Amino acid sequence: MLLERDYQSLAEHLPRAMIIYGADGHVCFYNSLFFQEWLAPSIVAGCHYNINRTQIKNLYHKILQPIAENQPTSKSQSLYQKDYLRLHDQSILRLNEFSIDLEDNNHVLVELWEDVSKEYALLNEVREEHHLLLSLINSIPDQVYLKDLESKFILINPSLAKRYGVKDTTEAIGKSDADFYSNEHASITRQEELNIIRTQKGVYNKLHHEKWHDSHDTWNLSTKLPLKNSKNEVIGIIGISHDVTEYKLNQDKYWKQANFDKLTGLSNRQHLTSEFDRIAIECRQNNENFVFLLLDLDGFKQVNDSYGHGYGDLLLAQVSERLKNTLRQRDLICRLGGDEFVVISAPIKDQPAAEKIAEKIIQCFERPFVINHRIAHITTSMGIVFTSALRVNLHDVQQKADHAMYKAKKAGKNRYRFYNQAIAVESKRHDFLCQELKITLEGTNSTAEKDEFSLEIALLEDLKTGVKTKEQGIYSWQHPQLGRISAEELLSTAESTGNIVCLEANLISKAINTIEKEIESFSSYPNYKPRRISMPISQAILSQPDLLASVLLPIVEKHPMAMRGLLFEVPTETVYSSFPNSLVSQSLKLLDSYGSSLVLSHVTGQSLSIQPLIECQISRINLAESLVQNAYSCDVAKQSIKSLCAMAHALDIKVVAKGIETNKSYRCIKSLGCCDYGQGDYIDRQNDTDISL
Numbered sequence: 001m002l003l004e005r006d007y008q009s010l011a012e013h014l015p016r017a018m019i020i021y022g023a024d025g026h027v028c029f030y031n032s033l034f035f036q037e038w039l040a041p042s043i044v045a046g047c048h049y050n051i052n053r054t055q056i057k058n059l060y061h062k063i064l065q066p067i068a069e070n071q072p073t074s075k076s077q078s079l080y081q082k083d084y085l086r087l088h089d090q091s092i093l094r095l096n097e098f099s100i101d102l103e104d105n106n107h108v109l110v111e112l113w114e115d116v117s118k119e120y121a122l123l124n125e126v127r128e129e130h131h132l133l134l135s136l137i138n139s140i141p142d143q144v145y146l147k148d149l150e151s152k153f154i155l156i157n158p159s160l161a162k163r164y165g166v167k168d169t170t171e172a173i174g175k176s177d178a179d180f181y182s183n184e185h186a187s188i189t190r191q192e193e194l195n196i197i198r199t200q201k202g203v204y205n206k207l208h209h210e211k212w213h214d215s216h217d218t219w220n221l222s223t224k225l226p227l228k229n230s231k232n233e234v235i236g237i238i239g240i241s242h243d244v245t246e247y248k249l250n251q252d253k254y255w256k257q258a259n260f261d262k263l264t265g266l267s268n269r270q271h272l273t274s275e276f277d278r279i280a281i282e283c284r285q286n287n288e289n290f291v292f293l294l295l296d297l298d299g300f301k302q303v304n305d306s307y308g309h310g311y312g313d314l315l316l317a318q319v320s321e322r323l324k325n326t327l328r329q330r331d332l333i334c335r336l337g338g339d340e341f342v343v344i345s346a347p348i349k350d351q352p353a354a355e356k357i358a359e360k361i362i363q364c365f366e367r368p369f370v371i372n373h374r375i376a377h378i379t380t381s382m383g384i385v386f387t388s389a390l391r392v393n394l395h396d397v398q399q400k401a402d403h404a405m406y407k408a409k410k411a412g413k414n415r416y417r418f419y420n421q422a423i424a425v426e427s428k429r430h431d432f433l434c435q436e437l438k439i440t441l442e443g444t445n446s447t448a449e450k451d452e453f454s455l456e457i458a459l460l461e462d463l464k465t466g467v468k469t470k471e472q473g474i475y476s477w478q479h480p481q482l483g484r485i486s487a488e489e490l491l492s493t494a495e496s497t498g499n500i501v502c503l504e505a506n507l508i509s510k511a512i513n514t515i516e517k518e519i520e521s522f523s524s525y526p527n528y529k530p531r532r533i534s535m536p537i538s539q540a541i542l543s544q545p546d547l548l549a550s551v552l553l554p555i556v557e558k559h560p561m562a563m564r565g566l567l568f569e570v571p572t573e574t575v576y577s578s579f580p581n582s583l584v585s586q587s588l589k590l591l592d593s594y595g596s597s598l599v600l601s602h603v604t605g606q607s608l609s610i611q612p613l614i615e616c617q618i619s620r621i622n623l624a625e626s627l628v629q630n631a632y633s634c635d636v637a638k639q640s641i642k643s644l645c646a647m648a649h650a651l652d653i654k655v656v657a658k659g660i661e662t663n664k665s666y667r668c669i670k671s672l673g674c675c676d677y678g679q680g681d682y683i684d685r686q687n688d689t690d691i692s693l
Contacts, residue, residue: 017113023106025053034113053109063087084120092120140240143220146227147237151176151193154236163218163243185210193224193237200226200234208241219248263313264320267334272342275332276394279346283389290346291354291386294401295361297339298379298413302576304339307374314371315378326364327357342398351386351418358382358416365414379414381405386418403427412626429482433489434497436479441502452478453490453507455514455533459686460656461678463670468683471532475507491536500540505551508566511535512555515565534567534599537591539574545586556594564595569622572603575612585615592617599656603627603644613651621648623675625659632668645674 011018017034021027067084085093094116101107137144143160147153153172161169164180172179178186185208192203202225210218220241227236259271267275283290297319304312316339323333323341332344345357361380369376383405385397403426404419411417440452453475460471477485485493494500511533541548556563568591574584588598597619604624612618623641630637645655657669660680669675 014112015114019056019111019113021053021109021111023108027051027053027056028108064093067092084116090117091115092117143239143241143243145239145241147176147193147239149197149234149236151190151237160241181210196224196226196237197234202226207244218243218245220244261335264317264335266320266324266341267332269334269336272332272334272336272344273394275334276344276397279332279344280389280392283346286347287388288347289349289386289388290344291348291357291384292397292401293343293345293354293358293361293416294383294398294405295341295343295380296382296405296409298381298409300339300378302573303376303378307376311371311374315369315376318369318371319378322364323361326360342401348386354384354386354418355416358384362414362416381408381413382416383408384416384418400424400427403430430493430496433479433482433485433493437477437490437493437499437503438497441499441506452480453510454478455511456487458679459683461683463657463675463678468686471534475510475535487536491538495538495540500538501544501547501551504537504541507535508551509555511566512559512562515562516559519561532565532567532597534569536601537568537570539571539584542570542574542584542587545583545590548587549590552590552594560595566596567599567620568596569599569601570616571601572608575600575616575618576609588616604640608644608647610647610651613648613653618651618653620654620656622656622658625680628657628659628669628680629661629665631672632664638668638672641669641672642674645672649674 011029011031012033014031014033017031019027019030019034065086067086085095087093092115094114096112096114097109099107099109137155137157140157141159143163144157145153145160146155152174153176156164156169156172158169161167161172164172166172176186177189180186181189189208192206196203202223204223206222206224208220208222210220212218221244222239222241224237224239226234227238229235259268259274260266261268279290282288300312300315303315316335319341320333320335323343327333327343328345330346332342334342334344336342343357343361345354348354348357361382365379369378383401383403385401385404387397400419400423403423404417407423407426408415408417417423456476457470459468461468475487475490477490479485490503491500494503515533541551552563570588575588591598598617599620599622600613600618601622602624603621604627621644623644627637627640631641641657648655654676655674656677656679657675658679660666660669660678660682662682665680666678666682669678
């Protein structure tokens with residue numbers, strides 16, 4: 001049984017200063033630690049038990065300073081309610097006080113004072129580190145957060161609070177992503193975090209997309225790691241997310257700029273390349289077919305040049321809208337550039353299904369286009385490749401479609417042609433000729449030495465007198481292996497290889513030499529008139545007046561008289577689509593100044609504007625063969641010929657009816673009585689006794 005002295009001994013050995021007040025408030029006990037070291041020497045000053053608690057409290061206030069963080073928040077709060085107090089020697093004390101009930105309803109008040117200077121210093125270090133950590137987290141512009149095992153927030157920083165639309169970070173505590181994100185997004189993040197907790201492996205730079213209630217989109221790049229305690233146990237999730245919305249929107253913007261046509265919104269050539277590979281792979285894997293259609297607009301250049309490029313851009317935009325409204329949503333529509341488009345439809349059952357697509361496209365151009373109160377009529381010619389996607393590439397397919405489109409153009413436009421074996425054979429021939437022509441034209445004098453280009457004479461008959469003249473000249477290519485290559489095929493080959501200027505310069509030189517030789521041979525004949533050679537001239541060289549001048553000037557200086565014997569045939573489309581284009585106009589005026597005559601070729605039944613005929617010094621009009629051949633059976637064609645002749649004669653322009661192939665056609669043109677000359681196989685086959693040089 002412990003005696004009173006035992007209690008006294010326990011109190012003396014207690015490592016804390018102790019003082020006990022009786023029920024009346026007077027000191028009834030204090031141990032040596034209290035008396036000797038901290039408080040008593042200043043407070044008690046030799047008085048043992050004659051001092052009460054009120055007096056000691058007053059003395060406490062003189063020697064103890066409350067720590068700033070523990071100062072009372074109101075006047076009613078006591079010093080004793082604070083945890084930490086500072087002594088004059090900077091020691092930190094902590095006061096604990098409690099009441100003990102005794103027998104007879106008495107009680108005493110016990111104060112225990114403990115020196116916690118070391119503990120307080122460590123606590124301050126921890127608080128400083130905590131403050132620095134919070135300061136770091138709160139100042140980071142990225143979204144930082146801690147979650148518990150239920151994916152509920154323990155802490156979020158202001159950046160995440162701003163994203164969630166909450167004013168105070170504490171508003172998110174205890175909530176989860178489901179309280180802020182869509183159900184789909186919240187479900188994704190929860191499954192992700194459950195997997196992190198289960199595997200204890202983090203997720204790095206995972207892209208998360210959210211469409212908010214106001215329909216705006218945001219993207220986050222998130223890294224999440226397991227949150228562990230000192231025992232290495234997973235107690236939650238720590239995450240940091242970087243908002244990449246601006247980058248993603250810019251990335252999408254730049255991707256669209258790189259892959260889509262700005263004018264029409266359709267895919268461009270770059271996007272076609274990637275999508276073609278994707279479609280081909282899918283069709284190959286699924287054993288399916290697809291169809292590739294290459295479209296070129298008929299008559300677009302004339303409209304564009306007549307009304308201006310702004311009008312042409314609006315027309316292209318309308319064409320794009322019609323194609324989108326005509327085709328399936330899954331069909332790829334691409335603008336290659338200019339007025340060329342590509343359509344890829346996949347999967348597709350068979351060729352008849354592809355024909356239906358082509359017919360729908362043809363039909364969508366039947367309605368005229370109305371732009372700024374102006375009406376434009378254009379059509380399209382298409383080359384089509386139907387393929388199973390086995391070992392195909394874009395370059396080959398596009399080249400095949402281009403060959404087929406050329407056949408559609410040649411057949412009269414506003415139609416389509418499928419690439420087939422016949423076109424393949426013709427394409428191989430064309431490619432071979434392109435290579436051969438390039439080789440032929442490489443040397444400076446190779447053409448003259450080989451003499452592979454020859455002049456073929458076609459007769460021109462005066463339909464009033466019946467006199468035939470050797471005036472119409474056509475150059476053909478005498479190929480060593482393939483034989484005669486027609487002028488049309490020769491010029492087409494030269495245009496596709498980019499050798500048209502070189503070829504035309506060569507042919508002009510040969511024509512001049514031919515005329516010059518005839519002048520020398522027949523100069524002694526008193527009634528001799530030098531032969532006139534009519535030959536086509538391309539837009540490629542007409543668009544480069546400086547180049548044309550450099551080609552012709554040496555010839556003009558050497559053979560000035562012979563130049564007058566040349567009639568340059570300029571396609572109607574070139575004159576009217578370019579007018580009043582300054583470059584083409586300069587070239588035409590240059591030819592006129594050299595004494596050469598200009599012939600407007602391939603004139604159809606459409607009415608012609610007078611101004612270009614006058615300004616370009618047109619001396620003859622060549623009616624298109626199709627118009628002449630239709631005259632026998634079509635009254636509209638007859639009336640068109642009469643109208644064109646009347647206009648031409650009013651301007652002192654001669655008219656040549658080309659393509660007279662039969663006796664019926666010859667008699668029909670003669671009966672109209674308006675054409676000045678006729679030309680064609682039928683006239684070439686007649687007796688040449690009346691032929692003059």
